[in-house]
Amino acid sequence: MKFKFFFLLGLFLILMPKTHSYQESLEISDCVIIFYNGNIPGVAYMTIRQKEQQADCLRAVRLAEPAPESRVEMHDHVSDFSQGSEIKKMIQLSKIDIPTDGSPVRFEPGGKHLMLYYVPDAFKRCPTLSLILTFEKAGEKLVLFSIQPAGGAGKNSKNVSCCCE
Numbered sequence: 001m002k003f004k005f006f007f008l009l010g011l012f013l014i015l016m017p018k019t020h021s022y023q024e025s026l027e028i029s030d031c032v033i034i035f036y037n038g039n040i041p042g043v044a045y046m047t048i049r050q051k052e053q054q055a056d057c058l059r060a061v062r063l064a065e066p067a068p069e070s071r072v073e074m075h076d077h078v079s080d081f082s083q084g085s086e087i088k089k090m091i092q093l094s095k096i097d098i099p100t101d102g103s104p105v106r107f108e109p110g111g112k113h114l115m116l117y118y119v120p121d122a123f124k125r126c127p128t129l130s131l132i133l134t135f136e137k138a139g140e141k142l143v144l145f146s147i148q149p150a151g152g153a154g155k156n157s158k159n160v161s162c163c164c165e
């Protein structure tokens with residue numbers, strides 16, 4: 001019985017710091033969502049930075065409070081020159097790598113972004129909206145985004161840390 005206790009305690013102490021350091025290894029800031037009038041999907045921006053030189057990647061994003069039909073996609077813009085001139089096209093990403101060297105992954109207009117489909121109007125009227133980001137190593141993180149009016153993309157959000165759990 002005593003052995004079992006110390007075995008479990010040892011296991012806990014071995015696993016605990018690892019889990020903790022993964023949770024703390026990511027810095028997520030500048031989290032903003034913009035909703036437009038009508039049925040246009042909302043768009044979300046943020047900055048993710050790896051602080052601990054641990055390889056990780058963002059695998060999925062969803063609303064913290066589930067709503068039927070709502071979904072969040074990870075997108076990027078790519079240049080398409082097939083028509084002779086440059087046209088920016090959106091592509092859906094299945095994962096986004098977070099570099100181990102600490103360089104930030106920025107979600108910003110014209111680049112990577114989240115698109116939020118079929119978010120209930122009641123959610124859009126709130127000052128904030130929580131999303132759950134699923135990372136391969138760090139697991140799920142609850143991230144609070146501030147909702148900003150269209151046209152004010154991220155202006156008031158710079159250098160503001162997002163509340164994460």
Ligand SMILES: [Cu+2]
Pocket residue numbers: 075076090113114115
């Ligand atoms: Cu998009």
